Amino acid sequence: MNAYLSSVIEHVRSRHANEPEFVQTVEEVLSSLEPVIEKHPEYEKADLLTRMVEPERMFTFRVCWEDDNGNWHTNIGYRCQFNGAIGPYKGGLRFQKNVYPGIIKFLGFEQVFKNSLTGLPIGGGKGGSDFDPAGKSDGEIMRFCQSFMQALYRYIGPDVDVPAGDMGVGAREIGYMYGEYRRLKGAFENGVLTGKGFSYGGSLIRPEATGYGAVYYLENVLKHEGEDIKGKTIACAGFGNVTWGICKKATQLGAKVVTLSGPDGYIYDPDGVTTDEKIAYLVEMRSSGRNRVQDYADKFGVQFFPGEKPWGVKADVVMPSAMQNDVHMDQAKQIAANGVKYYIEVANMPTTNDALRFLMDQPGMIVAPSKAVNAGGVATSALEMAQNSERLVWTEEEVDKQLHQIMDTIYNMSVAAAEQYDLGYNLVAGANIAGFQRVADAMMAQGIF
Numbered sequence: 001m002n003a004y005l006s007s008v009i010e011h012v013r014s015r016h017a018n019e020p021e022f023v024q025t026v027e028e029v030l031s032s033l034e035p036v037i038e039k040h041p042e043y044e045k046a047d048l049l050t051r052m053v054e055p056e057r058m059f060t061f062r063v064c065w066e067d068d069n070g071n072w073h074t075n076i077g078y079r080c081q082f083n084g085a086i087g088p089y090k091g092g093l094r095f096q097k098n099v100y101p102g103i104i105k106f107l108g109f110e111q112v113f114k115n116s117l118t119g120l121p122i123g124g125g126k127g128g129s130d131f132d133p134a135g136k137s138d139g140e141i142m143r144f145c146q147s148f149m150q151a152l153y154r155y156i157g158p159d160v161d162v163p164a165g166d167m168g169v170g171a172r173e174i175g176y177m178y179g180e181y182r183r184l185k186g187a188f189e190n191g192v193l194t195g196k197g198f199s200y201g202g203s204l205i206r207p208e209a210t211g212y213g214a215v216y217y218l219e220n221v222l223k224h225e226g227e228d229i230k231g232k233t234i235a236c237a238g239f240g241n242v243t244w245g246i247c248k249k250a251t252q253l254g255a256k257v258v259t260l261s262g263p264d265g266y267i268y269d270p271d272g273v274t275t276d277e278k279i280a281y282l283v284e285m286r287s288s289g290r291n292r293v294q295d296y297a298d299k300f301g302v303q304f305f306p307g308e309k310p311w312g313v314k315a316d317v318v319m320p321s322a323m324q325n326d327v328h329m330d331q332a333k334q335i336a337a338n339g340v341k342y343y344i345e346v347a348n349m350p351t352t353n354d355a356l357r358f359l360m361d362q363p364g365m366i367v368a369p370s371k372a373v374n375a376g377g378v379a380t381s382a383l384e385m386a387q388n389s390e391r392l393v394w395t396e397e398e399v400d401k402q403l404h405q406i407m408d409t410i411y412n413m414s415v416a417a418a419e420q421y422d423l424g425y426n427l428v429a430g431a432n433i434a435g436f437q438r439v440a441d442a443m444m445a446q447g448i449f
């Protein structure tokens with residue numbers, strides 16, 4: 001590998017030895033940039049990459065809250081404002097007990113490239129807390145969110161940093177956080193958060209956007225291969241918001257999602273998660289807070305596989321849509337052995353780097369990277385910000401049309417970027433290069449700081 005790239009990766013490895021997820025994403029992204037760095041010596045001259053792998057700022061804060069029994073708890077809150085060269089920092093908040101700086105930093109780094117790919121004016125950020133929402137009452141969630149926002153509000157704003165949801169943070173949490181922000185600021189600045197409820201400035205289609213966008217991206221890939229989405233079977237993971245959106249759009253287009261997963265195992269539904277009742281049940285499973293996918297098997301009489309992941313199931317398309325590092329080498333080998341042709345990442349970094357390389361090397365297999373495939377979520381957040389700043393509400397058709405166009409553009413830009421550097425049909429490298437290019441141009445133009 002190019003000596004400059006190796007030295008930056010080495011620097012990150014030694015400095016972040018106890019943050020393996022962050023090291024992993026840096027290695028994955030930078031290894032795609034070799035031809036770009038060789039063609040543009042000015043980046044090395046300005047040592048651009050060392051600055052790109054360092055967040056502009058990252059901070060922690062104390063979040064104290066009272067449970068229903070009158071006991072006090074203290075969690076850590078995080079916000080990483082990774083790169084603001086092309087717009088206000090933008091990215092979700094994750095509430096999950098395993099959250100630590102390595103998770104927030106990896107998500108923030110991915111977000112920089114993803115947001116750039118959307119073509120919209122949004123920089124990259126991420127945040128969250130090690131708070132575990134499982135089993136918490138509504139009152140406990142509200143008090144936690146209020147306390148979280150009391151600590152964060154002075155560091156965010158519609159032109160500064162615009163958080164949204166991620167795992168453990170949905171419309172309910174965003175509502176409680178926005179209420180607290182409004183009370184503290186004494187102003188209706190609703191562009192400060194996205195993923196809001198429709199009644200106070202949320203965008204239509206935002207809840208569906210990540211899943212819809214992923215399916216629009218998939219359609220582009222299938223078209224490239226001369227295939228149609230109709231009749232395709234899709235293996236998904238998780239049963240959260242993203243998988244729900246994939247089920248809805250796949251059903252509309254005549255495809256079917258046949259697997260869902262949870263911490264307890266996976267379910268296989270050969271008829272597909274295709275009826276209104278089944279799709280609505282995913283929302284119910286999520287809001288129950290039980291975090292069990294077995295409930296679906298019990299309700300609809302399908303098979304449940306305790307403690308297993310769905311990657312052994314034969315399907316036309318595999319869409320890991322649950323969490324990071326869900327697919328390791330063993331699962332990747334299984335997926336390849338099943339003759340899967342389309343491996344479409346959806347969750348942020350769902351594949352370990354060795355498994356990703358292995359899948360990309362399989363003859364005939366097409367691999368699409370999450371930072372492109374799931375970018376419809378944050379892109380629609382940017383559309384929500386645009387509506388808020390214009391004090392307008394766009395129709396469902398208008399938002400969906402723009403989302404669809406953005407996904408087509410992301411796909412086309414990725415294909416073009418890979419071709420420009422003679423990398424062939426490489427959607428992974430193409431997304432990294434296209435995302436990099438815009439942020440690099442902006443950073444170079446704004447001088448070294």
Ligand code: 2IT
Pocket residue numbers: 090091092093162163164165166167194348374377378379381
């Ligand atoms: O990973 C992601 O892109 C998100 N969680 C959504 C971020 C956003 O600002 O909508």
